[in-house]
Amino acid sequence: MPTPTESVGWIGIGRMGYAMAERLAKSGANLTVWNRTREKAEPLAKSGAKIADSLADLASCDIVFVMVSTYHDVHEVIAGPHGLLSAPDVATKLVVECSSISLEGSAELRAILAARGIELLAAPVSGNAKVIKAGRLSFVCSGPRRAFDLALPYLKMIAPAASYVGEGELARIVKICHNVFLGVVTQSLAEITVLAQKAGVPRHAFLDFMNQSVMGSTFTKYKTPAFVNLDFKVTFTPELLRKDLDLGLDAGRRFEVPMPLASLTRDLLQSLIGHGTKDEDFAKMLVHHARSAGIELEPENVAVSDGLSQGDAR
Numbered sequence: 001m002p003t004p005t006e007s008v009g010w011i012g013i014g015r016m017g018y019a020m021a022e023r024l025a026k027s028g029a030n031l032t033v034w035n036r037t038r039e040k041a042e043p044l045a046k047s048g049a050k051i052a053d054s055l056a057d058l059a060s061c062d063i064v065f066v067m068v069s070t071y072h073d074v075h076e077v078i079a080g081p082h083g084l085l086s087a088p089d090v091a092t093k094l095v096v097e098c099s100s101i102s103l104e105g106s107a108e109l110r111a112i113l114a115a116r117g118i119e120l121l122a123a124p125v126s127g128n129a130k131v132i133k134a135g136r137l138s139f140v141c142s143g144p145r146r147a148f149d150l151a152l153p154y155l156k157m158i159a160p161a162a163s164y165v166g167e168g169e170l171a172r173i174v175k176i177c178h179n180v181f182l183g184v185v186t187q188s189l190a191e192i193t194v195l196a197q198k199a200g201v202p203r204h205a206f207l208d209f210m211n212q213s214v215m216g217s218t219f220t221k222y223k224t225p226a227f228v229n230l231d232f233k234v235t236f237t238p239e240l241l242r243k244d245l246d247l248g249l250d251a252g253r254r255f256e257v258p259m260p261l262a263s264l265t266r267d268l269l270q271s272l273i274g275h276g277t278k279d280e281d282f283a284k285m286l287v288h289h290a291r292s293a294g295i296e297l298e299p300e301n302v303a304v305s306d307g308l309s310q311g312d313a314r
């Protein structure tokens with residue numbers, strides 16, 4: 001398939017943004033990237049991306065992707081005093097917003113962009129940076145169908161899967177539900193792993209069985225090395241997961257849906273953060289739970305698969 005010809009801008013070269021933009025650049029997209037901390041973006045030059053000095057430099061791009069932390073940050077990079085829309089002439093036709101944000105924030109962003117004649121595709125994602133590198137990321141998208149069609153060739157450069165779920169902000173609630181599940185599943189996996197260990201089963205043996213059982217998943221597999229060997233190099237911070245549980249609880253209040261498991265998980269995660277876990281992976285929920293059970297975990301130092309490596313069928 002020939003490379004599509006739109007010029008593409010990218011805002012936000014964090015853990016996710018870097019890996020996503022790198023795939024676009026390596027696929028031959030005409031890409032210009034901007035990051036608040038410029039040094040983090042600079043290595044992308046070797047993959048063919050141009051590095052912008054200001055957000056306004058991206059205003060000549062046909063399509064602009066955004067991958068920052070919260071809605072507050074999205075608002076700042078788009079509509080803030082030095083944001084994309086501060087440029088005198090904005091040629092951008094479409095913004096593809098990939099951060100995990102609220103329905104309300106997304107609707108406000110859509111209105112801000114519409115006032116400047118720009119369409120919005122809400123396009124949050126499932127998967128961490130390692131998942132992106134393994135070519136296993138998935139997008140869930142909502143907004144005008146033609147916006148999805150315009151973005152699709154670029155989404156496909158980044159991820160094999162892009163689901164279109166309808167108009168407006170529907171993709172946001174799908175992503176919020178997804179991450180509530182992520183939090184609750186992680187807490188549950190921590191509880192049963194500690195239970196099995198305290199009863200005498202090594203974590204690697206327990207998780208080997210779980211991963212092959214009907215309850216095993218891509219997620220339980222790729223968290224297995226962290227659970228077994230206690231390597232908590234961050235893929236997703238506890239604070240960002242707390243943001244998503246809060247988005248889920250807010251949505252539960254808005255739509256009057258009880259969320260007892262999400263609520264409890266949010267407080268357990270808060271307790272982990274309160275004990276100082278900020279720059280480590282949220283999978284450290286395991287260690288925190290073990291302490292509640294009166295045990296201090298040790299790395300098992302067993303080579304275990306994350307299920308993402310090439311040729312890894314499990």
Ligand SMILES: NC(=O)c1ccc[n+]([C@@H]2O[C@H](COP(=O)([O-])OP(=O)(O)OC[C@H]3O[C@@H](n4cnc5c(N)ncnc54)[C@H](OP(=O)(O)O)[C@@H]3O)[C@@H](O)[C@H]2O)c1
Pocket residue numbers: 012013014015016017035036037038040067068069070072073076077098099100101125126127128129235236237240
């Ligand atoms: N990590 C995951 O596994 C994962 C998976 C799916 C979705 N998500 C979602 O993806 C988004 C990004 O997550 P991440 O893990 O990539 O986070 P991250 O590594 O902390 O990166 C955050 C990015 O946002 C930028 N940023 C934050 N506030 C900003 C502001 N006010 N102005 C300009 N730039 C700002 C940061 O710039 P600096 O470099 O200058 O700090 C950085 O580029 C979040 O919404 C998260 O919930 C994450």
